[in-house]
Amino acid sequence: MRPEVTFEASVRRVEGPLVFVARNADLGLNSMIEVVDREGRARVGRVAALDESTMVVEVLESTLGLGVRDTRIRVRNEPLLFGVGPGMLGRTFDSIGRPLDGGAPLPAVRRMRIDGLAINAARRALPRDFIETGVSSIDLMNSLVRGQKLPLFSGAGLPHDRLATQIALDARLRKGEDAGGFAIVFVGMGVSHDTAAAFRDAMASSAALEHTAMFLNLADEPATQRLLTPRYALTAAEYLAFVEGRHVLVILTDMTNYCEALREVSASHGELPSRKGYPGYMYSDLASLYERAGCIQGMPGTLTQVPILSMPGDDIGHPIADLTGYITEGQIVLDRELDRQGIYPPVRVLPSLSRLMNSGIGAGYTDADHPALANQLFACYARADHIRILASVMGEDSLPEVDRRFLAFGRDFERSFVNQQGRRTLEESMAIGWRLLRGLPAQELTRLNAQQLARYLEVSPHA
Amino acid sequence: MTEARIRWISGPVLRAVTADVFHAQEAVAVGAGALLGEIVQLAADEIVAQVYEDTTGLKPGDLVSGTGQPLSVRLGPALLGHIFDGLLRPLDTQGAFIHPGLGQPALQRFAFEPAVRVGDTLGRGQAIGTIGTPRPQQCLAPPGISGVVVTVAPAGSYREDEAICRIRRDDGATRDISFAHSWPVRQPRPLERRLPIGGPMITGQRVLDILFPVARGGRAAIPGGFGTGKTVLLEAIAKWCDADIIVYVGCGERGNEMAEVLDELPKLEDPRNGRPLMERTVIIANTSNMPVAAREASVYTAITVAEYFRDQGQHVALMADSTSRWAEALREVSGRLGELPGEAGYPAYLSSRIAEFYERAGRVSTLGGREGSVTIIGAISPPSGDFSEPVTMHTRRSVRTFWGLDRGRAQARFYPAIDPLQSYSRDAEALAQWWQIQGNPAWTAQRTAVLELLTEQAHLERMARIVGKDALPAPQQATLLCAELVSEAVLRQSSFSEVDRYCSPQRQTAMLSLVMRFVELARAAVQRGVDPERIAAMPMRALLQRIGEQYGEHRIADIGALWPQLESDFHALERAQPAAPPAAEAAHRAP
Known part of the structure; x- marks a missing residue:
């Protein structure tokens, strides 16, 4: 030093x-x-x-x-450094990496720059390993892979914290999990004391706490610190992933608070504001956090991010959601309407997307028919959604028979596929998917090939 | 060498005092790490420079030294098949994390075969010989150099910077020429003259080649909100288009996307010559977490590389993903310089910068008299998918082809999610002749018919939303049916399908002609009183919906063989026109 x-x-x-x-x-x-x-x-x-x-x-x-x-x-x-070392798991830190749990100071073996260095694009390994989250609408329809950054776009009052906790507890690899190699870094930015406590209790009750490191910036702490909290946490995550070789899942909540802090600090610097008063460099700033996710060739660990943001006014076009969407590899969108209908998790499948899905599913990764099934369910649900608009104008009874079957499919999809209690394996999710498709006329299922139609839907290939 | 001392620094911008003479846009080396920067403003005793790397640790008093050159990159045979940062420094030889102050690449050796002899006159832009990388390249003198060959190296292996040829210019001065030379990125490379539109650049994507084609040397833009498939489409074009050389610049985009391209390209073969696609590709990566000022430069670096290959008589396609990030980098640096902001905070010169950039595209006759072209395809990421924002608006005025992506289609997983009603191509008319020569004399008519069908579909769907689909008259129901078929069978194409990710012009013609014949017959049949429901239930319709997947490049002839079947199916349909309504029965019979 x-x-x-x-x-x-x-x-x-x-x-x-x-x-x-x-x-x-x-x-x-x-x-x-x-x-x-x-x-x-x-x-x-x-x-x-x-x-x-x-x-x-x-x-x-x-x-x-x-x-x-x-x-x-x-x-x-x-520059700002963070002393990292073994023993970070199971600990709780404050906004700037100081132990908050009254425990002993951290024995640092390495001091790392908190703003990190950019991962060399030429040394990145392609994220490939499917992570089974146990949530059908994610696993089957918008699969998460290791090294991906997949945000939850939520709104105030929606159960994103519950979903994030569930993913943290249930996520596992399909090819035999190396339990000791899994770690969770939970980053609370501007969160309330009760959110932090709820997460902590959930982790503690499942004994997951020992492979979790928490970084807490509470709602009543200064905005400038909020800008550093994710940087300290990601530095710890990089150490766990790329030095200790663990598979690290970083949950960042709530990115909206982070962006508000960014706007506040930018204004105090007297900088020229861009859209809605947020600074013009917000894209680059968010990228400096999100791009720290990934896999690196020749390094055993991976860093996966699930940032959570509550869209102000449920507006997906708001700069925070918009810029995040441009950087992250897809998004899982939560929906107020579904939540009101009591569907949990209220994932709105159509605007959700996982860009890396295609490299992590299919033959050799999950199931050879997984891509086609996901594709077909998407297409059918999109059609059901479209018909729903027609039905709201003309009434369901005046619709043609085919359209009514699609409407029924749409309702079923939400109630028995999206909606779920407890964990589902991918096979269970797929079985529900095939069952739902059986309710539709086979000639409408253009995303499936003849073999798939024959095998799962018992349609003879040459009718 | 000129020197200055830092007086003030904040983020990537610094002010330095000097007694020496610096020049506008001169490249500078900053601090102990010799970080690369560029002068953006000059005063009598002060320079303002932007630094292309992380400025952590720089302080007042640190040295800024001038290089005497504008920001330049070294162009040579070592580019193809590799990945570089925004300033053309190789990334594939770096470690896992990028440290500031990347050096210049190590010099490599290449085989050389001379094409001139001592005493020959070397004209401007003429090749001295070929350089034998996996893909032979031409060894050109830097633009503007000509004279009599004094010495030329015999065939053999030489290092990039070794002089392989000496020429005496008209003024008596001699000049040594090596494989590589440097060129300032902001200065377009000279050419003899621009040529009018020739043929199309075939992208291998049906919706683009048929409806909204781009000419070789053309300019296209792909705007689309996040998740509409910009990058996937751009990558698909980079993989399958018929350009000789691809320059792919990832400007402020995701690192994993670059990794994906790097992972995939070496495994894929060019459908035209069976060579690995990576051999024809140069990747320039300035990911979103790399320094923002270099993001601004990376676009110029890329176009300079494209022009270098154009000068060798190649057809080059430049993919820029995304020009919005480039514009934002302009905005950020402009803000730090305290310039007066224009629309949405962008500097007032945004529009002229965009126009200048796209103007570097073109089909040209090079200095050496060869035909070459640079086609620019720029992605745009408009905030919340709104096409009325400044970058999209200014780009619209500069490009000839506009591929607007639509969120609704993307959400239904209808890819490429090109919105046919918002997109256009001003090259289409000029390209009709090329398609005629390729064996599709009806191309213009078919294209017009598809566009009309899609326009009518949008109109009818609005109507159907009010009165219900069943209330529409039969011919209109048939129109909707046909429009859906054209969309499903022809326009939809999966980049992830090994069979259908690339579609040759021949297969495009075969598929389009067959589907349009179906449309023709279906409409005629409905006119003669056939129920549209029965057409919907035809096995032929189901077959056509999957035709792209089922009939790959090696089954083009089989598509042609479906014609008699199509004709006879319709014939049977009309002959069997029964007294009782057969719709329900037909539906049961369907697959």
Whole structure:
């Protein structure tokens, strides 16, 4: 570790989260700094801009009570680092990686930059291993694979926390799980105390806690820290994945709070706002988090992300959801209407998508007929959805027979396929899928080939 | 060498004081790590530069040294088959994580076969010889260099930077030429003249080649919200189009997509010559988490590489995914420079930058008199899929072909999700002749018929929504039936199907002609009183719906053989026109 240097009375101005400091140390951009108030309380900050005489320090905690004359600056000429090491699992950390559970400090074996380095695209391995989440609408229709980033697009009041917890508990590989190699990093950003506690209790009751690391930034903590929490957590996840070789599932909730913090901090810097007041670099900033998911050639571990965001006003076109969708490999969309009908998980299948699905399913990965079945269910459900609009205008009775069968299919699909209690294997999900298709005329099933029609739906190939 | 000292730095932008003379857009090396940057503003004693790498650790007082050159890349035989970052530094020789300050690539050796002799006059743009990589390339003198050959190396193996030829120019000065030379990325490479539209660039995707074709040297844009299949379509074109060289630039996009391309291309064969597709491809990757300023440069790097191959007389296709991220990088850097923002925060010069970029496409006669072309296909990611945003609007004015993607189709997993009513191609008319020569004299008529059918379908579906499908008169029901068939049988094509991911012009013609004959017969039959329900129940219809999957490239002749069956099925349908309504019975009989 490099030596620390302390300066007295060098603060010139305090403005929101920014502190202007006389430049009496030869520091580089993004260096870590501690701002120490008169009571000796240290607050972490980083150098955001530099000129010959002044450093602009972004304080990552509240600037409440900082004075101009009586504040000291302690510096280390290095970027923000996180000391990581074995023993992180089973622990709870605060927004900036300090143990929160009263346990012993972490024995760090390695200090890693929290903003990480970009994974070399040429060294990435293609995510291929199917993860069985136990949720039909995900496993069969929008499969999750290791190394993918697949967000849950939710809304205020929808059961995304329950679904995320369930995935964290139930997710497993199909080819014999190496239990010791699995880890969960839960990142709460701006979450309430009860959300954090609920997740913790769920993990504890299933003994999953010992392979979970939690990073908690609570709703009443400063916005600047919220920007660092996922970076500390992802640094820990990268260590677990690429140094310890584990399969890490990172659950980030709630990205909307993170983006709000980004907007708040950007405004305090006096930056030119872009859409809805969010900064123009929000895409790049989100990408710097999401792109840390992946698999690397020759490295045993993988890093999978399930970010959760609550779409303001349930609007999928809102910048937070929109930019996320452009970076992540698909999205699982939760729907208020389904939730109201008591369907759990209320996954709206049509706008949901998993881009990496095709590389992780089919012969050799899941089931040779999985892609065709998923495709056919999608097409039929989309048609049912379309007919539903017609039916709402003209009434169901005036529809042709075929259309009525599609309507019935659509209802069944939601009630007995999307809706589920407990975990389902992929085979169970597929069996339900084939059963639902049997209710439809075979000549409408154009995404299936003759063999599939014959095998699962007992239609003779040359009628 | 010119020098300056950093005075102020924030993010990727720095100001430095200097007593030396720097030049606009000169490339600079910054700090101890010699990070690459470019001058964006100049004053008497101050320069403003943007740095293309992570600036963590830079501080006032650090050295900025000028290179005396505009931002340039080294063009040579080592490009094909490899992946580079936005500044054309190889990624496949780097470690798992990218550290700032990537060096230039190691120099490689290549076989050389001379084409000129001592005493020959080397004209502008003429080849000195061939370089024998897996795919032979031409060794060109840098543009504008000509003269008499003084020495030329014999056939053999040479390093990229070794002089293989010396020429004496008209002014008496001599100049050594090696395999590789550098060229400033923001400056279009010179050409002799531009040529009018020749043939199409066949993409292998039916909906594009039939309805909205792009010419060789043309300009196309693919706008679409997230999840509409932009990248999959762009990758499909990169794999199966009939260009000689593919330059694929991933600008601010996903790392896993690059990994996918790298994983797939070496395994796939070019359907035209059986060679691995990777051999004809150059990939430039500036993923969304790589420094934003280099994202801006990567698009120029890519077009410069494309032009370099064009000058060798190749037909090049450039795929840019996504030009929106490039525009956003412009916006971000512009914001940091404190420039006055225009629409949606983009700088006022956005429109002219987009126009300049697309203008570098074209079918040309090169300096050496060869025919070459650069076709640009740019993806656009409009916020919330709204095509009225600045990047889409400005691009629309610069391109000739517009492939709008539709979320509704994508959600029904109807790919490619091209919206036929929003898309257009201004090249189509000029390309009709090419299709005629290829053996489809009816191409224009068929294309018009399909477009009319789809327009009518949209109209009728609106009606059906109000009055119900069954209330429509029989001919209109038949129209809907036919439009659905054309969509299912011809326009839908899965990029993941090994049989159907590529469709040759011959197969396109066979499929389209057969389906359009069905449409013709179906409409005629309904006119003569056949119930549309009975047409819907025809086994031939079911067969046509799966024709792309069932009849691959080696079964083109079998598609032609279906004609007599089609005719006789319709004949039978009309002959069997019964007294009692047969619809229900026919439905039971169907597969």
